[in-house]
Amino acid sequence: MKHYLFLNASTREPGHVGNTETLARRAAQALPAEAAQTWLALVELQLPAFVDRRHTAGSYPMPEGDAKRVLDALLDATDVVLVSPVYWFSVPSPLKLCLDQWSAWLRVPGLDFKARMAQKRLWVVATSGDRAKAQPMLDSYRLCAEFMGMEWKGALWGKGGAPDAVLADAEALAAAAGFLAVA
Numbered sequence: 001m002k003h004y005l006f007l008n009a010s011t012r013e014p015g016h017v018g019n020t021e022t023l024a025r026r027a028a029q030a031l032p033a034e035a036a037q038t039w040l041a042l043v044e045l046q047l048p049a050f051v052d053r054r055h056t057a058g059s060y061p062m063p064e065g066d067a068k069r070v071l072d073a074l075l076d077a078t079d080v081v082l083v084s085p086v087y088w089f090s091v092p093s094p095l096k097l098c099l100d101q102w103s104a105w106l107r108v109p110g111l112d113f114k115a116r117m118a119q120k121r122l123w124v125v126a127t128s129g130d131r132a133k134a135q136p137m138l139d140s141y142r143l144c145a146e147f148m149g150m151e152w153k154g155a156l157w158g159k160g161g162a163p164d165a166v167l168a169d170a171e172a173l174a175a176a177a178g179f180l181a182v183a
């Protein structure tokens, strides 16, 4: 059974739904009823600062608290959907911090994080002001997928701005209906 994990990287305040989530929820509406969905707002989670211990201790303990929650959600998913606005032409900090944790999780003895993640597919839903200038962020995600051995499923982009701005992007809304629907 398919299980989609939506990792929302917007930093909108609680209760304020951003454009990227709006677009991702449109895409999720097209999923079959039997596909499970988990939505996590990274901004509501307390991930620890990442410390590079690759060339000192060389390994990391199993994460705890919210980091373990994200790890478990990733491992439970068949499909990871990064719900990511573009911040400064790049990856928003909540998601960057999360991705940095992956470097630790690669080195948790017995976890086998890379081999397990390599069974999964990676999708991106993004919004920003300018599609062309979103490309560096999208390329970063594609390269992350490649590094992890995950199947890259591509990106859905919409024109964002103030909340609900993306509802005026008819092309994005039409693309959303078919984005996750591809097998």
Ligand SMILES: Cc1cc2nc3c(=O)[nH]c(=O)nc-3n(C[C@H](O)[C@H](O)[C@H](O)COP(=O)(O)O)c2cc1C
Residues within 6 Å of the ligand: 010, 011, 012, 017, 018, 019, 020, 021, 085, 086, 087, 088, 089, 090, 127, 128, 129, 130, 133, 159, 160, 161, 162, 163
């Ligand atoms: C800190 C910050 C940096 C941003 N940087 C860019 C950018 O580099 N390029 C761009 O087109 N839009 C940029 N934006 C605009 C957002 O990408 C846009 O409003 C997006 O739709 C916000 O997503 P959300 O509504 O899901 O939170 C930035 C917004 C913020 C808050």
